[in-house]
Amino acid sequence: xxxxxxxxxxxxxxxxxxxxxxxxxxxxxxxxxxxxxxxxxxxxxxxxxxxxxxxxxxxxxxxxxxxxxxxxxxxxxxxxxxxxxxxxxxxxxxxxxxxxxxxxxxxxxxxxxxxxxxxxxxxxxxxxxxxxxxxxxxxxxxxxxxxxxxxxxxxxxxxxxxxxxxxxxxxxxxxxxxxxxxxxxxxxxxxxxxxxxxxxxxxxxxxxxxxxxxxxxxxxxxxxxxxxxxxxxxxxxxxxxxxxxxxxxxxxxxxxxxxxxxxxxxxxxxxxxxxxx
Numbered sequence: 001x002x003x004x005x006x007x008x009x010x011x012x013x014x015x016x017x018x019x020x021x022x023x024x025x026x027x028x029x030x031x032x033x034x035x036x037x038x039x040x041x042x043x044x045x046x047x048x049x050x051x052x053x054x055x056x057x058x059x060x061x062x063x064x065x066x067x068x069x070x071x072x073x074x075x076x077x078x079x080x081x082x083x084x085x086x087x088x089x090x091x092x093x094x095x096x097x098x099x100x101x102x103x104x105x106x107x108x109x110x111x112x113x114x115x116x117x118x119x120x121x122x123x124x125x126x127x128x129x130x131x132x133x134x135x136x137x138x139x140x141x142x143x144x145x146x147x148x149x150x151x152x153x154x155x156x157x158x159x160x161x162x163x164x165x166x167x168x169x170x171x172x173x174x175x176x177x178x179x180x181x182x183x184x185x186x187x188x189x190x191x192x193x194x195x196x197x198x199x200x201x202x203x204x205x206x207x208x209x210x211x212x213x214x215x216x217x218x219x220x221x222x223x224x225x226x227x228x229x230x231x232x233x234x235x236x237x238x239x240x241x242x243x244x245x246x247x248x249x250x251x252x253x254x255x256x257x258x259x260x261x262x263x264x265x266x267x268x269x270x271x272x273x274x275x276x277x
Contacts, residue, residue, distance in 0.1 A: 001078070002078075003035075003078040003079065003081040003082035004031055004034075004035070004082050006038070006078035006079065006082070007031075007034045007035045007037075007038035007078070007079055007082045008034055010037075010038040010041050010042070010079070011034050011037050011038055011041070016037075017236060017239040017240065017243075017261075017266055018037050018236065019037075020235065020239065020263075020266045020267055020269075020270045021232045021233075021235035021236045021239070021270055022034060022037075022232065023267075023270065024231070024232070024235075024270065024271075024274045025138075025232060028089070029137055029138065031082075031086070032086040032089065032090055032137045033134060033137050033138075033232070035079065035082040035083050035086050036083070036086065036092075036130070036133055036134065036137070038079045038082070039079050039080075039083060039097065039100070040100060040126075040130060042063070042077070042079055043060065043063055043100065043101055043104045044104055044126075046059055046060065046063075046104070047060075047104045047105070047107045047108060048107075048171075053108055056108055057105070057108060060101055060104065060105050063077075063101055064098060064101055066080040067080070067094060067097045067098055067101070068094075070083050070084055070087055070094075070097070071087060071094050083097075086137075090136050090137045091136060092133050092136055092137075093133075096129050096132060096133050097133075099125050099129045100125060100126065100129055100130065102125055103122060103124075103125025103126035103129070104126065106121075106122050106125065106126075107173070110122070111171075111172050111173045111174065112174055112178055112188070113174075113175060113176075113177050113178065114177065114178050114179060115177050115178070115179045115180075116177045116180070116210075118177075119175060119177055120154065122157075122175075123153065123154045123157040123158065124150070124153070124154070126157060127153035127154065127156055127157035128149065128150045128151075128153030128154055128157075129153070130153060131149035131150060131152055131153035131156075131233065132146060132149050132150065132153075134149065134232070134233065135148075135149045135230065135233070138229050138230055138232055138233070139226075139229045140226045140229065140230065141223075141225050141226055142223040142225055142226055144221055144222075144223050145221070145222060145223060145226045145230065147218075147221040148218045148219070148221040148222040148226075148230070148233075149218075149233065150218075151214050151215075151217045151218035151221060152214075152215070152218035152233055152236070152237060154214045155211055155214035155215040155218055155237070155240070156236060156237075156240050158207065158210060158211035158214060159211050159240045159241075159243060159244050161175040161176070161207070162204065162207050162208060162211060162244070162247060162252075162254060163243060163247060163254060163258065163259060163260075164254070164258065165191065165204075165254040165255060166194060166254050166255040166256060166257070166258065167258055169191050169192050169194065169255070172192065174188055174191055174192075176191070176203065176207065180203065180206065180207075181203060183203075184199050184200070184202050184203040184206065185199045186199050186200050186203050191255065194255040194256060195255070196253060196255050196256065200255070201251075201252060204252045204254065205252070208244060208247070208248060208252070211244060212241075212244070215237060215241055218237070219237070222234075227277055228277055231273065231274055231277050234273055234277060235269070235270045235273045235274060238269045238270075238272075238273045239261065239266050239269050239270070242261060242265070242269055243259065243260065243261055246259050246261065247259050
């Protein structure tokens with residue numbers, strides 16, 4: 001199996017919405033974004049699936065060494081090998097790959113976030129940085145597109161957080177800012193015990209409104225000249241916004257259920273967005 005095939009299998013097996021947004025790219029950009037996505041999946045799965053914190057930290061440190069090898073050595077992991085030509089062709093910054101690892105490591109250090117400012121740092125590292133790397137692959141002519149990538153990353157991650165409140169609670173993780181929970185009279189115990197309530201629904205409505213604001217800001221930042229080359233990101237926005245809409249229309253009972261779109265609907269949204277730009 002070649003490094004590119006490994007990355008392709010990793011992306012396909014995830015079932016993520018990202019996979020559907022890659023399908024319409026030309027081969028060189030599709031290989032590049034698939035390798036980047038596979039890198040994100042490797043370090044994310046490591047943190048989520050490893051039950052020994054020390055082993056997880058040691059392996060993340062090994063990945064930091066692999067990143068250094070990508071830029072001037074002989075990497076060992078197939079994902080790292082796949083990234084070697086990618087970082088050269090698209091001028092991807094080494095510090096951005098390291099920031100993604102730093103973001104994943106935050107899941108080993110923090111299971112609560114006191115306020116949105118601290119949560120925003122997490123969202124930046126695990127999502128906005130991925131967006132900034134992605135726009136380098138897709139291409140852009142106006143640096144304002146970088147602001148679009150930053151805010152779209154925040155919006156996508158906030159959508160994940162809203163969708164996964166119940167699932168994260170099973171891991172004793174709460175990504176909702178604690179000061180906002182207090183504002184709406186929702187306790188950590190309420191979430192960990194999956195106690196839905198009017199207060200919880202008001203808290204979630206507040207989170208949804210923030211995510212929608214970030215989507216709106218992102219789209220306002222994207223210059224018309226770069227819309228066509230950034231269609232992949234716009235596909236992601238369409239799929240995730242549709243997921244957010246489904247969460248709202250279903251009553252946002254995220255403590256008891258996990259809403260997701262069917263593969264067919266994701267494919268339809270991807271095609272519809274691609275041909276409309």
